[in-house]
Amino acid sequence: xxxxxxxxxxxxxxxxxxxxxxxxxxxxxxxxxxxxxxxxxxxxxxxxxxxxxxxxxxxxxxxxxxxxxxxxxxxxxxxxxxxxxxxxxxxxxxxxxxxxxxxxxxxxxxxxxxxxxxxxxxxxxxxxxxxxxxxxxxxxxxxxxxxxxxxxxxxxxxxxxxxxxxxxxxxxxxxxxxxxxxxxxxxxxxxxxxxxxxxxxxxxxxxxxxxxxxxxxxxxxxxxxxxxxxxxxxxxxxxxxxxxxxxxxxxxxxxxxxxxxxxxxxxxxxxxxxxxxxxxxxxxxxxxxxxxxxxxxxxxxxxxxxxxxxxxxxxxxxxxxxxxxxxxxxxxxxxxxxxxxxxxxxxxxxxxxxxxxxxxxxxxxxxxxxxxxxxxxxxxxxxxxxxxxxxxxxxxxxxxxxxxxxxxxxxxxxxxxxxxxxxxxxxxxxxxxxxxxxxxxxxxxxxxxxxxxxxxxxxxxxxxxxxxxxxxxxxxxxxxxxxxxxxxxxxxxxxxxxxxxxxxxxxxxxxxxxxxxxxxxxxxxxxxxxxxxxxxxxxxxxxxxxxxxxxxxxxxxxxxxxxxxxxxxxxxxxxxxxxxxxxxxxxxxxxxxxxxxxxxxxxxxxxxx
Amino acid sequence: xxxxxxxxxxxxxxxxxxxxxxxxxxxxxxxxxxxxxxxxxxxxxxxxxxxxxxxxxxxxxxxxxxxxxxxxxxxxxxxxxxxxxxxxxxxxxxxxxxxxxxxxxxxxxxxxxxxxxxxxxxxxxxxxxxxxxxxxxxxxxxxxxxxxxxxxxxxxxxxxxxxxxxxxxxxxxxxxxxxxxxxxxxxxxxxxxxxxxxxxxxxxxxxxxxxxxxxxxxxxxxxxxxxxxxxxxxxxxxxxxxxxxxxxxxxxxxx
Numbered sequence: 001x002x003x004x005x006x007x008x009x010x011x012x013x014x015x016x017x018x019x020x021x022x023x024x025x026x027x028x029x030x031x032x033x034x035x036x037x038x039x040x041x042x043x044x045x046x047x048x049x050x051x052x053x054x055x056x057x058x059x060x061x062x063x064x065x066x067x068x069x070x071x072x073x074x075x076x077x078x079x080x081x082x083x084x085x086x087x088x089x090x091x092x093x094x095x096x097x098x099x100x101x102x103x104x105x106x107x108x109x110x111x112x113x114x115x116x117x118x119x120x121x122x123x124x125x126x127x128x129x130x131x132x133x134x135x136x137x138x139x140x141x142x143x144x145x146x147x148x149x150x151x152x153x154x155x156x157x158x159x160x161x162x163x164x165x166x167x168x169x170x171x172x173x174x175x176x177x178x179x180x181x182x183x184x185x186x187x188x189x190x191x192x193x194x195x196x197x198x199x200x201x202x203x204x205x206x207x208x209x210x211x212x213x214x215x216x217x218x219x220x221x222x223x224x225x226x227x228x229x230x231x232x233x234x235x236x237x238x239x240x241x242x243x244x245x246x247x248x249x250x251x252x253x254x255x256x257x258x259x260x261x262x263x264x265x266x267x268x269x270x271x272x273x274x275x276x277x278x279x280x281x282x283x284x285x286x287x288x289x290x291x292x293x294x295x296x297x298x299x300x301x302x303x304x305x306x307x308x309x310x311x312x313x314x315x316x317x318x319x320x321x322x323x324x325x326x327x328x329x330x331x332x333x334x335x336x337x338x339x340x341x342x343x344x345x346x347x348x349x350x351x352x353x354x355x356x357x358x359x360x361x362x363x364x365x366x367x368x369x370x371x372x373x374x375x376x377x378x379x380x381x382x383x384x385x386x387x388x389x390x391x392x393x394x395x396x397x398x399x400x401x402x403x404x405x406x407x408x409x410x411x412x413x414x415x416x417x418x419x420x421x422x423x424x425x426x427x428x429x430x431x432x433x434x435x436x437x438x439x440x441x442x443x444x445x446x447x448x449x450x451x452x453x454x455x456x457x458x459x460x461x462x463x464x465x466x467x468x469x470x471x472x473x474x475x476x477x478x479x480x481x482x483x484x485x486x487x488x489x490x491x492x493x494x495x496x497x498x499x500x501x502x503x504x505x506x507x508x509x510x511x512x513x514x515x516x517x518x519x520x521x522x523x524x525x526x527x528x529x530x531x532x533x534x535x536x537x538x539x540x541x542x543x544x545x546x547x548x549x550x551x552x553x554x555x556x557x558x559x560x561x562x563x564x565x566x567x568x569x570x571x572x573x574x575x576x577x578x579x580x581x582x583x584x585x586x587x588x589x590x591x592x593x594x595x596x597x598x599x600x601x602x603x604x605x606x607x608x609x
Numbered sequence: 610x611x612x613x614x615x616x617x618x619x620x621x622x623x624x625x626x627x628x629x630x631x632x633x634x635x636x637x638x639x640x641x642x643x644x645x646x647x648x649x650x651x652x653x654x655x656x657x658x659x660x661x662x663x664x665x666x667x668x669x670x671x672x673x674x675x676x677x678x679x680x681x682x683x684x685x686x687x688x689x690x691x692x693x694x695x696x697x698x699x700x701x702x703x704x705x706x707x708x709x710x711x712x713x714x715x716x717x718x719x720x721x722x723x724x725x726x727x728x729x730x731x732x733x734x735x736x737x738x739x740x741x742x743x744x745x746x747x748x749x750x751x752x753x754x755x756x757x758x759x760x761x762x763x764x765x766x767x768x769x770x771x772x773x774x775x776x777x778x779x780x781x782x783x784x785x786x787x788x789x790x791x792x793x794x795x796x797x798x799x800x801x802x803x804x805x806x807x808x809x810x811x812x813x814x815x816x817x818x819x820x821x822x823x824x825x826x827x828x829x830x831x832x833x834x835x836x837x838x839x840x841x842x843x844x845x846x847x848x849x850x851x852x853x854x855x856x857x858x859x860x861x862x863x864x
Contacts, residue, residue: 124857127850149856524823528630531667533616535632535817535827536863575864 007222007254014186014211016089018218018253023049026256029229032078034261042258043078048085051078053179054168055086059117060178061167062141066091066185069113069194072240073097073106073128074121076261079145079161080239081249083119086168088193088211089179091186095194095206096240098586099125100579105204107132110139112438113194113206119161122146126158133157188212194437195242195389198585206437207389216430217392218250220412224385224397225359227279231257232356234277236268238586242393243364243385247281265579269293272353279359281385283587284367284494285501290352291371292497296522297351299529312344316377324376324403345378354380359400361385364587366468368491372405384408386468390452391415392431396466407465417466418451424472425458426451474592476507482564484512486592489557489565496553497522501590504567505603511568513606515599516550517590518572523549541572569606571599610673612637612798613658613689613766618667618677620650620657627653629822630667635766638796640788642809642830644843645819651802652694654819655768658800659691660684672765686714690759694770696751698758700744704735707743707754711761721761728757731787749780756784760791766798773805781805785812806843810834818843818863825863838863 012018023031026045033040043051064070070087072094074080080096087094095113097106099121106128110118118139120126129142144150145161171178192211196204221227237244248259257279262271268286298306315336322329329337349355360375363385375382381400386408387393395417398409411417415429432452435443446453457469469475470485477483486504493502493514500519506512520537523546527534534540550570558566573595577584583594596603611634620628627650635641645651656662658669660681669677676684685691690711699707708728712721729736732753738746743754752772759767772788773781785808791797792812803809810816816833818826826836833839838861840846849855 122857123855127852127855127857130851149854153852524630528617528619531617533632535824537825538864539827576862578860578862580860 008215008219013188013215014088014183014190015192015214015218015250015253016085016091016183016186016211018215019052019085019089020049020180020183022253022256023052026229029256030258031252031256032081032259032261034078035263040260048078048082051082051165052085052089053172054165055083056090056168056182057086057171057179058164058166058168059086059092060090060182061171062117062164064090064092064117066182067093067190069093069095069115070117070119071095071097071110071113071115072119073099073101073125074119074145074239075099075264076235076237076239076244076248077121077145078261079119079121084193084239084249088186089183091182091190093191093194095196096238096245097196098238098240098579100238100586101128102580103128103132107135108203109196109206110136112203113196114138116140117143119143119145123149126150130155130158186211188215191434193245195240195245197389198591205439205442208434208437209389209392210434213392213431213433214250216414217246217394218254220394220414220431221246221251222254223413224394224399225251225279225361225383227251227255227257227359229256231255231278231358232260232275233257233279233281234260234262234268234272234275236262236265236271237283241364241586242387242389243281243283243587246393269353273351274353276353276356278356280354280357281361281363283364283589284362284371284491285365285588287362287367287371287375288494288500290354291374291495292519292522294348294351295497296525299525309344309348312340313377315340316345316379317373320373320377320403324373324405326403341379348378349380354378357381359383361397363387365589366470366487366491368495369406370492370495376403376405386466388454390433390446390454391427391429392433394431395425395427395454398465404463404465407461407467409465411466419459420451420453422472423457423459423469425454425456425466425468427454428452476504476512478506478512478564479508479510480564484565489561489567490514492557492560493554493567496556498526498549498553501588503590503592503595505596505606509607512564512566513569513571513603514554514567515590515595515602516554516570516572517577518546518550520576537576538574541574547572571602571606573599611635612639612672613800614668614670615658616668616670618654618657618669619665620653620662621665622653627822628657628664631819631822631824633817633824633827635798635800636814637765638792638798639814640792640799640801640812642806642813642816642833643800643802643819644804644806644809644816644833644839645802646804646842649819650822651819652770655691655693655770655800655802658684659689659768661691682714685762685764688763688765689768690762690764690766691768692755692759692770692772694774696748696755698743698746698751698754700742702743703740704743704746704754705739708735708757708761711758712763714762720763724761724763728760731760731791732757748775749777749783752776752780752784753787756787756791760795760797764797766800769799769801771803771805772801773803773808781808788812806839810839810844820861825861836863 012021023045028044030042031045031048032043084094142158147160188211193209194206196206198204235248260275262268319337360382383400385397387395396409396411398404420426455472457472470487489504490502493499501517503515532545534543554567613635615633618631657664810830813830815829817824
């Protein structure tokens with residue numbers, strides 16, 4: 001596949017070659033920033049390349065051959081990227097595991113991928129491996145990044161990352177041309193990475209992406225979200241997730257910029273404020289959280305502050321509505337908007353850590369259009385991306401200035417998106433994956449007649465923009481025969497600061513109900529302000545006044561819905577689910593199938609069962 | 610109706626919130642344990658109940674009456690005795706006078722004498738040292754004096770703040786044995802704040818876990834004992850794993 005564009009330098013037809021080129025060109029510029037003991041530390045492109053080289057050569061010295069597999073089990077930390085680029089540079093295949101994976105999941109992916117080497121973050125992750133190593137016969141070596149607590153631990157199968165780097169350094173000194181030879185030997189058609197996607201049925205599937213897939217996708221990032229060396233980004237999602245992998249590992253290889261690593265998944269909002277990125281990509285959960293942060297902050301504000309905010313917000317929404325409709329904004333309104341920006345909007349953006357934001361993306365799950373509208377009104381250049389792992393993470397997008405809310409925009413250039421006879425979205429292009437590892441029948445289901453079948457139902461607008469209806473398998477058909485798209489209703493519910501997530505139920509039933517996960521922080525605050533007694537989380541969800549609060553939020557949503565779409569009953573989940581629970585995705589969305597299964601009894605109770 | 614009922618109690622030290630809305634119940638004659646790490650708000654909780662500290666918001670009901678605005682002596686008169694952290698005995702008074710101070714609101718001389726006997730029954734070590742200055746006693750004996758002093762008020766509820774603090778393991782067992790006996794004999798209710806979770810849960814009927822001024826877990830002592838987070842963070846029970854040692858801690862979930 002020839003790239004017609006100049007975004008990818010000549011000769012860089014694999015991720016490894018592109019990385020080598022970019023690192024050499026950018027040299028002493030900062031590539032990565034992470035915090036050590038509370039202080040930001042920079043890694044230059046030269047340092048990044050050196051760590052990757054030593055990792056790759058170390059692995060080669062231990063016997064990793066091209067086209068073999070090495071795996072990474074760690075949070076989003078710089079070492080993840082060093083290793084990723086090291087593995088790919090050595091011509092091998094890199095596979096990421098979610099740091100929240102259970103021992104069983106680790107075992108499954110290590111075995112399924114055939115990984116010979118596994119990098120783990122620390123003692124905790126190491127224990128997952130050691131407890132199961134008898135069942136992972138092909139796993140040869142475990143490399144540990146952080147040896148804290150393991151100083152006196154010794155095991156022939158385990159080594160520290162520093163030891164591996166030393167091996168690589170020695171190899172580089174012995175044979176200075178070895179690394180370049182390995183990188184030169186990488187071919188576009190070779191497998192580059194394996195991305196495991198958890199199927200709603202059956203075990204996770206390893207999607208195979210080639211160098212050509214990734215290089216094409218990196219190239220197209222430039223038309224979607226042109227970023228450059230002046231940009232600051234924040235990385236916080238697990239790097240084995242395709243969205244973060246593209247944003248943080250791949251995108252900088254063509255466009256530069258500085259990646260900042262959030263300290264932990266819990267400190268994302270603080271780090272966001274601190275870094276104030278110019279380009280930021282996040283999942284709907286984060287955008288909902290930031291929105292409710294403002295809503296809740298307002299509740300604590302003085303009446304004057306609240307009135308000012310509401311006035312500013314009204315002006316901003318009026319301006320946004322005109323812009324989105326493509327109408328001119330009259331001078332008077334523009335003047336008011338300038339005032340609103342000065343008095344309120346600017347500070348709101350600062351509170352959120354979005355005051356410097358230039359390009360803000362949402363993706364990986366559907367988002368409420370009310371939330372999108374709110375960001376547009378704030379003057380934040382937000383856009384939506386649609387894609388899935390099987391098409392290298394991106395299929396369609398719109399640019400912020402298009403204000404194409406309610407759609408996910410147009411296909412990447414050089415790719416095709418169509419609606420099949422069954423209303424399913426199908427995709428064709430150089431970004432479509434090679435298939436699922438060891439699962440030819442699943443591959444055959446996904447790629448039919450050369451088209452990737454996404455499993456999403458959608459339609460095109462007259463302007464040629466794609467609208468997503470829902471996952472094909474999630475569409476509810478009520479016993480009355482009505483088709484209902486639950487995600488739309490769920491997103492409306494999530495607009496409430498008191499609702500973190502919801503699952504709408506009603507397939508083959510007489511009416512719709514919902515399972516709701518409350519926002520612990522905001523609901524606790526509400527309970528405290530209104531003197532609603534509770535002890536722990538479970539008792540909070542059982543408090544009648546809290547049930548009433550959530551029901552009032554549901555009623556607000558019901559007012560916007562047609563009669564058949566209305567939620568008749570809700571049940572509040574009484575445990576706070578985390579990414580470590582199987583009911584939740586690593587991007588913190590409830591998994592419909594798992595939740596429906598786990599809360600069968602509660603669901604039946606809502607239907608009088 | 611419980612003997613003691615806290616509803617959404619908030620307490621502050623200046624701008625710092627120490628209790629961020631605590632709701633809990635102590636039933637008549639029950640021992641209720643409150644577990645929590647340093648700075649969780651345990652001592653503040655007891656001080657707020659006994660009137661040493663006024664809550665910023667919320668209600669505290671004792672035997673049906675709201676007491677959150679009452680002065681400490683008034684709360685004591687209502688039937689709540691506070692055994693503070695670090696005993697706080699009157700160091701320069703004799704053991705006998707310390708104990709009598711506990712009954713200073715009482716007018717029944719005969720009853721006081723009988724109760725003194727009862728307390729010496731619980732703590733035979735104190736009888737031998739009754740004329741001694743309390744400050745000269747060992748830590749364990751001082752703890753006995755402090756508990757005895759509380760009992761002298763014939764309270765319906767005793768607030769016990771870390772009775773095991775600074776005591777040898779043997780003495781801790783002794784103190785807890787007596788706490789169990791006192792409960793069985795007199796039916797006095799106790800709200801017991803402890804870092805020694807094992808001792809506390811062994812003697813308690815129910816319990817709460819306090820973290821950062823919030824209750825994160827509530828339930829019977831049995832439920833708390835079998836909770837994974839309580840096991841790991843308060844009871845120090847963890848499976849050592851294949852390496853035989855484990856330094857990392859699981860993430861708390863409180864469920």
